[in-house]
Amino acid sequence: MIVSTLIAPTAAFSQTVYTWEDENGVLHFSDSPTASKNAKRAKTLTLPDHQASAPAPSFENLPTDPSGTPKANEKKKKPTARPEPLSLSFQSPQHDQTIRSNTGNFNIAAQQNRKLSVDEHLQLLFNDSRYGAPNTTGKWQLKNIDRGTHTISIQAFRDGKLIASSSTITVHLHRASIK
Incomplete structure (x- = not known):
């Protein structure tokens, strides 16, 4: 059993x-x-009761005119203002500057007329190609760059769209050669 x-x-x-x-x-x-x-x-x-239901949402009743739209004297939301246009330039190096670095390392610093918005970032272009990841600091360290003449520019993007560019500068990198 x-x-x-x-x-x-x-x-x-x-x-x-x-x-x-x-x-x-x-x-x-x-x-x-x-x-x-x-x-x-x-x-x-x-602990709170896990089976309890959430309270029903409440909605604010706005006074309306007969057509069903909010009254004209009600406060209207102001559209969000776009920041002033961004301008970019180089803090360092300077155009046509000769840089002496046996390791091929040097720093780039951008200068801008305002702070970047949350949805904006900067991209360094080195010899017309993107160098490194986009950033919001405007500072880059280039490493092990070959000696010679190079072009550098900076582009600013908002939501993937180009919003500003610096002028292109030329620098000359001198490295000791091993014979």
Whole structure:
């Protein structure tokens, strides 16, 4: 003869949690206050009912004219103003500057007339190709560049669209040659 017993849990999820810190400083959580010898130090946390529904949303009633549109004397939202046009130039190096670096490393610093917006970034163009990742600082460190004459410019983008460009400058990199 087989005897089966059905035990129904009293709650699907416990609404009370017990927490304590052991002698090693590790934080423990349990649904039973006697799960540890540190039960006397256990703190009780009561969780909100997970099955409760959110309250219904409420909407502000705006006074309307007979046509159903908000009244003319109500405050209208001002459209967000675009920032002033961005202009870019080079802080360093200067146009036609000779740079002496045996490692081929040198720094680029942009100068702009205003701070960049959140959705704007700068891209360095070195010899008409993108160099490095776009950034918002306007500073780049070029590494192991071959000696010779190079062109550099900076472009600014907002949401993927070109919004400003610097003039193109030329620099001359001198590196010691090994014979």
